[in-house]
Amino acid sequence: MTQTLEHPTGTPGPGPAPADRRARAWFAAFEDALTQRDTHRAAGMFAATSFWRDLVAFTWNITTVEDPAGVEDLLESTVAGVDPSRFELAEPAEEADGVVTAWFTFETAVGRGRGLARLREEDGQDRAWTFLTALHELKGHEEPRGTRRAMGAEHGADPDRTTWLEARRAEDEAMGTTLQPYVLVVGGGQGGIALGARLRQLGVPALVIDKHERPGDQWRHRYKSLCLHDPVWYDHLPYLKFPDNWPVFAPKDKIGDWLEMYTRVMEVPYWSSTTATSASYDEQAGGWRVEIERDGSPVTLRPTHLVMATGMSGKPNVPVVPGQDVFRGEQHHSSAHPGPDAYAGKRCVVIGSNNSAFDICGALWEHGADVTMVQRSSTHIVKSASLMEHGLGDLYSERALEAGMTTEKADLVFASLPYRIMHEFQIPAYEKMAEVDADFYERLEKAGFRHDWGDDGSGLFMKYLRRGSGYYIDVGSAELVADGEVKLAHGQVDHLTEDTVVLEDGTELPADLVVYATGYGSMNGWAADLISQEVADRVGKVWGLGSDTTKDPGPWEGEQRNMWKPTQQPHLWFHGGNLHQSRHYSLYLALQLKARHAGLDTPTYHLQEVHHLC
Numbered sequence: 269m270t271q272t273l274e275h276p277t278g279t280p281g282p283g284p285a286p287a288d289r290r291a292r293a294w295f296a297a298f299e300d301a302l303t304q305r306d307t308h309r310a311a312g313m314f315a316a317t318s319f320w321r322d323l324v325a326f327t328w329n330i331t332t333v334e335d336p337a338g339v340e341d342l343l344e345s346t347v348a349g350v351d352p353s354r355f356e357l358a359e360p361a362e363e364a365d366g367v368v369t370a371w372f373t374f375e376t377a378v379g380r381g382r383g384l385a386r387l388r389e390e391d392g393q394d395r396a397w398t399f400l401t402a403l404h405e406l407k408g409h410e411e412p413r414g415t416r417r418a419m420g421a422e423h424g425a426d427p428d429r430t431t432w433l434e435a436r437r438a439e440d441e442a443m444g445t446t447l448q449p450y451v452l453v454v455g456g457g458q459g460g461i462a463l464g465a466r467l468r469q470l471g472v473p474a475l476v477i478d479k480h481e482r483p484g485d486q487w488r489h490r491y492k493s494l495c496l497h498d499p500v501w502y503d504h505l506p507y508l509k510f511p512d513n514w515p516v517f518a519p520k521d522k523i524g525d526w527l528e529m530y531t532r533v534m535e536v537p538y539w540s541s542t543t544a545t546s547a548s549y550d551e552q553a554g555g556w557r558v559e560i561e562r563d564g565s566p567v568t569l570r571p572t573h574l575v576m577a578t579g580m581s582g583k584p585n586v587p588v589v590p591g592q593d594v595f596r597g598e599q600h601h602s603s604a605h606p607g608p609d610a611y612a613g614k615r616c617v618v619i620g621s622n623n624s625a626f627d628i629c630g631a632l633w634e635h636g637a638d639v640t641m642v643q644r645s646s647t648h649i650v651k652s653a654s655l656m657e658h659g660l661g662d663l664y665s666e667r668a669l670e671a672g673m674t675t676e677k678a679d680l681v682f683a684s685l686p687y688r689i690m691h692e693f694q695i696p697a698y699e700k701m702a703e704v705d706a707d708f709y710e711r712l713e714k715a716g717f718r719h720d721w722g723d724d725g726s727g728l729f730m731k732y733l734r735r736g737s738g739y740y741i742d743v744g745s746a747e748l749v750a751d752g753e754v755k756l757a758h759g760q761v762d763h764l765t766e767d768t769v770v771l772e773d774g775t776e777l778p779a780d781l782v783v784y785a786t787g788y789g790s791m792n793g794w795a796a797d798l799i800s801q802e803v804a805d806r807v808g809k810v811w812g813l814g815s816d817t818t819k820d821p822g823p824w825e826g827e828q829r830n831m832w833k834p835t836q837q838p839h840l841w842f843h844g845g846n847l848h849q850s851r852h853y854s855l856y857l858a859l860q861l862k863a864r865h866a867g868l869d870t871p872t873y874h875l876q877e878v879h880h881l882c
Contacts, residue, residue, distance in 0.1 A: 291361035291370035294387055294394050299355045302347055310347075311340035315388055315395040319686035323402040324856045325374075325381040326350050327873035328863070330833045332686050332826045345873050351377040358382065368394065378868055379406045379859075384684040400684035403859050409866055411469045436535065443537060444562075448570050449475035450865050452558055454544050454798070455577035457486040459843045459850040461527055462505050463577060464536035466858035469507070472865050475569070476577075477542040477560060483531040484524030485540075492607035493631035494520040496847075497623065497741035499656050501664040503847040504675050505530055506854060517652075517743070547574060547799045549839065556839065573861055576794050577843040583793045585786045587619075591764035595782065599764075602628060602785040608635035615778045616640070617769045619761060620785030621647045621717075623740050628783055629754045630745030640755040640777050642769070646718040648739040649746050650728050651708065654701040659694075659728070679852040687733065687813050687826065691726035698727035711750040718758070733828065734813050737787050791842055792830075799840075807835045810842050832857045834872050 294313065301310035314320070314336045321332045326346045333342045354375045361370040368387040373380065386398045405411065412418050422429065430438075443449065451467055453460045456478025467474040480486060487494070496503060496518045500510050503518070508530060510518075518526070531538050542562040549556055555572040584601040592599065602624040608631040616632050618625050621643040632639045650659070662668060663678035673681075685693055698721055702709065713719055722731050731738045740746060748754040759771040769777040791811060796804035810830045827833075830842050832853040843857055844850070863870050 285360060287361040287363040287368045287370075288357065290363075290368050290387065290394050291357055291372075291385070294385075294396070295355040295357070295370075295372060299353065302343070302352050305347060307340050307343040307347060310343055311336040313393075313395055314339050314399070315390050315397050318395070318397050318399070319688060320396070320399040320401070321684065321686055323400070323683065324859055325376060325379065325383075325401040325403040326352070328834075328860065328870040329872050329874065330827055330831075330853075330856060331873060332688070334686075334688065342873060346871075349377065349869070349871060367397065374401070375407075376403075378863070379403050382680065384680055386684075398684055398686060400680065402680060402683065403856065406859060406862060406866070406868070409470060409862055413469075440537070443475055443539075444567050444569055447473065449473050449537070450571060451475075451573045451575060451861050452477070452556070452569055452571035453575045453577050453843075454794075455579065455844075456480070456483055456531075456538055456540070457577070457579060458505065458527060458847050459579065459845065459854070460575075460577035461531055461534075461536055461538070462850040462854040463575065463843055463857060464538065465506055465530070465534040466854045467861065468535055468537070470858055470862040472858070472862050475537045475539060475571075477539045477544060477562075479541070479543045481541050482524075482528055483538060483540065484527035487520040487524040487527070490520055491602075491605045491628055491631060492520075492609070493627055493634075495743070496523065497652065497743060498846060498848070499660065499664060501666070501669065501675065502660060504851060505847065506851050507534065509675065516656075544798055549799070549803075549837070551838075554839070573839045573841065573864070575841045575843050575857070575861075576791060576798075578791060578794045579844045583789050583797070585789055586784055587761070587786055589761050589764055591770075594766055595764040595779075596766045597780040597782065599782040600784070602783055603788075605783055608632045608637065611781055612636040614638065614780040616781040616783065617642060617777050617779040618783045618785055619769075620644065620783075620787070621740070622737055622785065622787070625783075625785035626740045626742070626745040626749075628785060630748060633745075633748055633754055637781075638755075640757055641749065642757045642759070642761065642771070642777070643718060644758075644760055645738075646720040648720050648722055648728060648731055649712065649742050650698070650701055650739070651705050652741050652743050654704055655728065655741060658697045658700045658704070675851075679848070683852065690733075691722075691724050691730050694726040694729055695724070698722075698725060701727070708747075708750065712746065715750050715752055716756050716758070717749055736811050791844065795837075795840070799837075803837050803840070807837050807840065811844075833860070 298310055298313055317335060319332055319334055320339050323330055326342065333339055352374055356373050358371040358373050361368055366388060370385045372383050372385060374383065381401055381403050383401045385396055387394045388397045410416055450472055451474040453463055453474060453476040456476045460476045461483065464474055464476040499516050500514050504510055539562055542560055545559045545561060547556055547558040555570055556574045558569045558571060560567050560569060584603045586601050605628055611632055612635050614637050616637045617640050618629050619642045621641055625641060629639050629641050663673060663681055709719060721727055728739045749756055757771060757775055757777060759773050762770050762772045767778060769779050769782060790809050792804040792807050792809065795807060807830055812829050814829055832843060841857060
């Protein structure tokens with residue numbers, strides 16, 4: 269919603285509203301300080317406790333700095349090269365609870381950006397409390413959208429005319445031979461496809477490869493009950509939104525078909541049935557040599573940049589348990605679970621108590637299986653309807669859209685909340701959910717389920733960002749546990765016998781099927797397999813809030829480790845996450861890659877130092 273510029277009587281006011289005047293005055297003073305390169309004065313315009321989050325615009329990185337000292341360090345390192353200017357309000361500012369919220373636009377030497385500032389009065393002056401700057405486009409390399417869209421058809425007579433289809437076929441045939449991709453994206457799920465679409469629009473020669481036969485098979489081949497747990501408004505891909513009659517929670521096969529259609533419509537260069545077998549970096553050439561197999565035939569690619577888009581999760585964690593070799597039933601990781609059809613009447617033991625475990629337990633129960641869940645540690649559960657209303661409703665919902673909150677705007681609002689303090693915004697929402705669903709949580713705990721609200725009561729989003737696990741969005745299966753329809757056991761697995769799972773306390777669980785819903789490792793495990801363990805160790809942990817290096821993991825919750833930004837291995841990037849993150853952060857990764865393709869200088873700012881990682 270935007271603030272009115274009228275008096276209560278409806279008579280037009282004489283000038284900007286107070287919030288507008290305050291915001292305009294702050295931006296004018298901030299721009300003047302930057303123009304004068306007075307970084308100390310500019311930093312002094314931030315509150316004693318404050319946060320500046322930059323998405324590529326100033327830092328060629330995804331970085332959060334804190335307090336005036338952090339702001340001054342960032343500006344000292346970047347302002348001369350960035351040459352920021354033209355800070356202007358994008359819409360009327362608003363004031364609530366002593367905070368002025370201001371959407372703004374700005375320019376840099378090479379690009380245009382958008383941002384969101386929250387100002388508070390401190391010591392009699394307005395100072396920035398949170399400040400988001402996000403690069404939106406590169407000057408001279410704007411996407412062909414709106415008035416810049418391509419003509420498409422070439423009118424007139426031309427005996428040498430090449431049709432669109434002929435051009436696309438020629439491009440595909442040339443790829444890997446006369447044409448090498450500047451960017452090779454390994455992984456063709458939602459993340460790889462979204463990035464491929466972005467790079468296509470930016471004119472960056474790229475190729476997305478995936479081992480499956482068709483785009484979308486990553487979803488089609490999962491267990492049959494799988495569906496999105498996030499609502500439709502949160503899940504759009506870039507450029508092409510789901511239609512307004514799309515279901516709130518899409519089944520997996522419907523998502524698979526959408527991804528396949530999207531790949532074709534957005535003209536994403538995509539090789540299916542293709543597996544990367546090895547990769548090595550040539551420091552002298554400044555690029556990669558990647559060996560792949562396409563439809564069983566070997567191909568060598570020489571991209572400059574390599575993006576691992578294998579999802580936010582790494583390799584499946586399959587525990588090694590004594591007796592696995594003597595167990596006579598079936599056993600597999602949840603990622604390989606075929607669905608419930610073959611297990612009617614079977615005794616099924618599911619090891620784990622997070623999203624996949626609940627989904628699989630629910631589907632097995634529906635098909636008449638005898639199901640036991642083994643909970644090894646506490647889990648956070650939130651009701652889907654409550655999450656939609658109290659967790660996402662203000663940003664991603666039909667009512668948010670009606671209030672003018674577009675998906676793109678909602679993404680920036682969410683991005684503007686620094687991870688360091690995000691829990692403060694989350695805790696009240698989860699306290700409300702605990703109140704609304706108190707009966708459910710009471711029944712769940714009476715059934716013996718060990719439930720938690722996160723380390724600080726901040727619930728699902730912080731668990732997802734910090735760990736990527738430890739939660740379940742309940743779409744029905746938790747009720748089965750609360751009602752005792754799905755049996756519950758606790759503890760670690762000690763060993764298997766021919767027909768039982770034995771826990772450390774001696775509990776024996778008869779089993780015809782064991783499903784290891786035991787999660788995944790860090791994404792750098794894929795780099796270890798494809799490139800080397802040395803490179804994986806150099807990169808360090810991928811995902812989770814903290815430092816990008818293994819040398820200083822620390823508790824600092826600045827950003828996601830090594831995601832969507834330069835890593836310690838030149839020309840190696842990681843991209844993944846849910847549909848929201850695949851949509852939003854693919855823009856900033858694509859802009860970083862486009863800048864390098866265009867030959868722009870990209871000095872990458874890190875805390876306390878600047879690295880040139882081309």
